[in-house]
Amino acid sequence: MSDETQPSLPDHSARWEDACLAAALFAVDPAGSGGISVRALPGPVRDLWMELLRELLPAQLPFRRIPLHIADGRLLGGLDLAATLHAGRPVAERGLLAEADGGVVQLAMAERVGRSTAAYLSTALDNGEIQVERDGITARTSARVGVVALDEGANDEEQVPHTLLDRFAFLLDLGDIRYTEAIASDIDPSEIQSARHRLSEIAIDDEAIEALCGTALALGVDSLRSSLAAFRVARASAALAGRERVESADVSAAARLVLAPRATRIPMPEQPDEEQQAEEPPPPPEDNQDEQQDQDQTPQQEMDKPLEEQVLESAQAAIPPNLLAMLQMGAMRQRSNSSGKSGAIQSGSLRGRPAGTRRGEPGAGARLNVIDTLRVAAPWQRLRRQERAEKGGASEVLVEVRRDDFRITRYRQRSETTTIFVVDASGSAALHRLAEAKGAVELLLADCYVRRDRVAMIAFRGPGAEILLPPTRSLVRAKRGLASLPGGGGTPLASGIDAALSLADGVTRRGGTAVVILLTDGRANVNRDGIGGRAQAAEDALASARAFRVAELKALVVDMSPRPRPDAENLAREMGAVYLPLPHADARALSGAVQAVS
Template sequence: MTDQDRTERSPWADAVLAATLFAVDPAGIVGIAMRSLPGFARERWLATLKSLLPPDAPVRRLPLHISDSRLLGGLDLAATLRAGRPIAERGILAETDGGVLLVAMAERVSAGTAARLAAVLDNGGVVIERDGIAIDTPTRFGIVALDEGMTDDEQPPTALADRLAFRLNFEGVSAEPPAEDAPTADDVAAARARLAAVTAPDDVIEALCGTALSLGVWSIRAPLLALAVARAHAALAGRSEIAKEDAAVAARLVLAPRATRLPLPPPEEEPPPPDEQQQDDQPPPDGKNEEQQNVEDRPLEDMILEAAKAAIPAGILEQLRLAGRIKPRQPSAGRAGHLQKTKLRGRPAGVRRGEPRSGGARLNVVETLRAAAPWQPLRRRERAMSGQGERSARVEVRKDDFRITRFKQRTETATIFVVDASGSAALHRLAEAKGAVELLLAECYVRRDQVAMVSFRGKAAELLLPPTRSLVRAKRNLAGLPGGGGTPLACGLDLAIALGDQIRRKGQTPFVILLTDGSANIARDGSPGRPKAEEDALASARALRAAGITALLVDTAPHPRPLARKIAAEMDAMYLPLPYADAAAISGAVKAVSPPRESLAG
């Protein structure tokens, strides 16, 4: 496929093609990850997909906070209480056998739910043994994960996204009228009937694997999914064997969105000798021109790789390099706050055995009855053997049956800005640093996070602003920040560590943003001297790492300094040199490297 062919295909046409191939083989292709907010284009695409599926194919929606018993199956509480013996119920995954599972808000799916989905997809069925019942139900289905994330940080869990063949982006995509040659439901049904007879040549399999390696796609599932897509495309075209066109489409739709690097250019060949060059100038005996002959003589892997390269957006290499350089260190920490267990607030996180009176914990009535239900026949026999007679209550609940709901929530985050206000910083980038802090303060205000501000200059550091939510007060203190004097970097870090410890004692999560040019020249005791000052700064950086505080160091020097990079390494912090960036660039970079913020249910 040439670049001209790619430009002729709109994102909507590729999305419809993906839906068509998915309808041919939902279980083999596994699924589609679609990044899109609710809107007309998405609903139109979903309607197109449903029209291509078999009429009897079940389509189920996965609730965001679904319980394990409803997801996988378990004890049917009502039927068990009526029958007096354990009765099993089918979960939503078993009910979706042969159909499609719609996962709304896939970016908020918990890691546990994603792991259970992945296990069912890999095993081809649901296998559970608990509550006195055993369930072994084969089920094969496809998944449409609707990613409604607002930022790049919000993504579906890797365990789920890695198993889905297609990755579509509907941002800015408009629905188009159906093409005249668009496949119909009858065409898809015919392709579904031919699918089992489609074979895959060895050279196609090797070419798909080689293309994946050239694009930096390390997951073994990617070429397997690409092979399933190529087989579905061949069946749709009426072929009994995968052709190069089918493999090219699979590489473009499956491998290109997963690319982490651009393939290396081919090595330059030495010019042939003059006598061979004269022979090459002669026309080929079959009458074909040189371009046609080169196209036919090219290896299959090169043609597939060219199709995948044509689908990679422009500028992706720079984005991948930036993402690799500023990858967050701790996804569970940072500005989103640490995850902690609570008794009464936050998101439900399962149940445990316990008594409701312990610390105000909440009794989960349904799970308590579910724990008691399998034991009712035995308890009735125990009462009869002991001569206690029948009880009026239909369900006998004992102390061991009590189940307590567990909750989890993110702690509030306090962002500590540590600003270098020394003479060197004032000469270089203090104005830009102030502008970046103001932009970040506005973002913290929107998230209702607390902010604090520490500055260091002269011979000491001072707390300009204790943790607060007052944006006006923070801006006022920042505007009056003077510049000049030495650079007591160790004092600034020591004060940030002490403030972070106070914040943590309040149940909050500290996050340090250090803006400095890295030219430490004042020691911790206030004495001048660059060697002693640098030694103290490195010791303070190690102390901040030992305190477990997530940090980011923004090097504001005109040219990145080795000491600033070394301090960031000792802090175990993210390092971001911005020699020519303005305030907006600093703010954007800090937001990019900050760990993702998770939205929690009340």
């Protein structure tokens, strides 16, 4: 069958084949590839891929699971509290990473992993060992592991920490692959074992290394770790194929699996110079040239291409089609200090999720952590027994705990988010803006019970601004308050910004997180005093925007004018806000934009 008559694989089927190939290459060299991130919600597709990976991994290879809220002592090792209290001397225990040395660890809910756990895993991936110096224990143990990070993020805001992704070779996304498209893989597990034995003998030449580095540069992949990971994956691909040296197919596979998911730009083809085009006109077509000769020459032309161009074309085919849109939304989210819409992270000792311990005394709501208190006191028991014996004290005390040993539990919680809509209700377009803002408010409030968010609305027109809807999470109250909205009159833009700043300041003072959404065309004609005049009104608006920027609040300026002009964009720049032109937005599009930036 000719190439023209062969049916092309659907995009999802090709992605599933790449996911199976990534599992095989990871099984060949888990520690060398660092790790593999699998972004998918729990379901049959992810289960099928995990079953394939377990089949490909050698049976004797250690495989351990890391819970989400694992303690540092269990992860790294340290003091065995029960054995220490029984023996009266420090007794060390092996950590989970040391138990998995030479094998694989599976990280559940990797998008929510703590910073300390991510840092410890990154150190183990970098050094191949862990060093423990805690609780009176000093030890250095080997921990050469590969990590399988299960990313169950419900949206683009929930991501695996970059410190881990930068050290992983493979970034898979199985989210939109259907179970019917996940066909069975034909990879033989016995081939994995053979590839593991011949991996150290695989050679790679300078041309292949230059092709990988050039592809990484063309795709905007700046991290050197990614190029090194692609180098290791190319060698694993050659070992899996039974070759003695890396060939172009292995380099193309490494670029497609490692570099393409990290692309930050789409490479542009080089344009020939005008002088070169004038000197080298295209040759005229020959009269006796048939289609079969064209088909025969095409593969030869592909083979004559430099290796770097072949690798780059292979990587470009794997780049998501919506790369530019995803990068734009990612830049919008980078301004946030928190991940998600549920507000900034706050640490304390009263409520929330446990987030470690600190030295302190119980009381005033602070809770004593008994286990960590005993863990701190245990290494000192022998010295304290000797001190009691020298002083003639009682010897029947099993464990002596002193005030310096007290550890209280720290908690971490997210503050609630209040989204403040500031709507330009002036002029002829007021009804349109208010209607879309009202619809967006109702859409955001419809699922506020999940995030415990609140919504407020400010409208400015005529001489000043007015709070139409105080911060609330009640959909009934919002509909009642937004039933009749005033419109028309001048544009006191400065008053609207000042009112938003005042309301947002009150939210942050109460421990919340404020997000300001300003809907306007950026053209002011009423100053702070309620007097008309475009020149003074524009100066007042820019002054209010600079004051807003000093407060370091998160904001989005939505330009809803029929034809976007520089006014709203300049205003967003002065406010330190994200600028988003939506001239033909409806309530659902506006709600989606707000959720993306919040």
